[in-house]
Amino acid sequence: MSDFSEVYRYYTLAKKAEWQVRDLPWDELPPIPESKGSPDKVARRRDIWRSGITQQLQADELAVQMAAQLFALAPHPEAKLYYTTLVQDESRHTEAWLKLTAMVGGTAERDPYLDQLCKMTLEADTLEEKVFQMQVFFERLIIPKFRMIARSSRGTILEDMCNRLAIDDGIHHGSGMAYERVLLQNASKKTKDKLIKAGNRLLPVFVQHELWRPRERAWIGSAMRSADVARLRRELENGIRMAASLGLDVSEVQVPRLAA
Ligand SMILES: [Fe+2]
Ligand SMILES: [Fe+2]
Numbered sequence: 001m002s003d004f005s006e007v008y009r010y011y012t013l014a015k016k017a018e019w020q021v022r023d024l025p026w027d028e029l030p031p032i033p034e035s036k037g038s039p040d041k042v043a044r045r046r047d048i049w050r051s052g053i054t055q056q057l058q059a060d061e062l063a064v065q066m067a068a069q070l071f072a073l074a075p076h077p078e079a080k081l082y083y084t085t086l087v088q089d090e091s092r093h094t095e096a097w098l099k100l101t102a103m104v105g106g107t108a109e110r111d112p113y114l115d116q117l118c119k120m121t122l123e124a125d126t127l128e129e130k131v132f133q134m135q136v137f138f139e140r141l142i143i144p145k146f147r148m149i150a151r152s153s154r155g156t157i158l159e160d161m162c163n164r165l166a167i168d169d170g171i172h173h174g175s176g177m178a179y180e181r182v183l184l185q186n187a188s189k190k191t192k193d194k195l196i197k198a199g200n201r202l203l204p205v206f207v208q209h210e211l212w213r214p215r216e217r218a219w220i221g222s223a224m225r226s227a228d229v230a231r232l233r234r235e236l237e238n239g240i241r242m243a244a245s246l247g248l249d250v251s252e253v254q255v256p257r258l259a260a
Helices: 005-017 039-073 079-105 112-122 127-142 143-151 156-186 187-209 215-223 225-245
Strands: none
Touching: 005 079, 005 156, 039 079, 039 112, 039 127, 039 156, 039 215, 039 225, 079 156, 112 187, 127 156, 127 187, 127 225, 143 156, 143 187, 187 225
């Protein structure tokens, strides 16, 4: 059995899970929850949803670029085949977010740290670093966020989308774990050390991204900061566990200090 059979299995899984933007309930459901109350309150709620949608649109736009790069760089046929589905998934996600964004009145503020994280991944030296950062780390961490948004937006197009994206990103993460495992089996100590060093450069920016709040949600940010910090701590521990399970020496990982 080839080492890449698991990566190939994710290709077949991705094909089975494939959906189309036209499958979403565009004409049946409201885009986001409809709130009641004064016009001011309704407008403020709408701004909050709009800024959340903008973050997801931004993340998927960047994911298209990273997926295209992985597709271009992956030398193994099974991985290249799998990446054709990743590129399609991420551009389909972006297409759906763009449609939803138009329905809620356009985009809000961009998260500058997310742009910076993507740039770091695109400029990383090795395929091992890129697969780790995008698929092992980012795509794992986004799944609970989709579940959280879906729970608070029942009966909307947004809920339907988040449920689909949680499944898709589960496949993206699983395939990345499978590919990274094979890549690291054959990687030199130097490559593995570089991966940890790149992780140490990435983590502080990741923390800033996680704790960043746009103007529309600044007031929520301060109220929920301690819950956010606790969640972030768990996420970072989780990331380190995944790295260790891939056979990396995580003793050199520097976890950023998080003030509650
Ligand atoms: Fe995506
Ligand atoms: Fe993804």
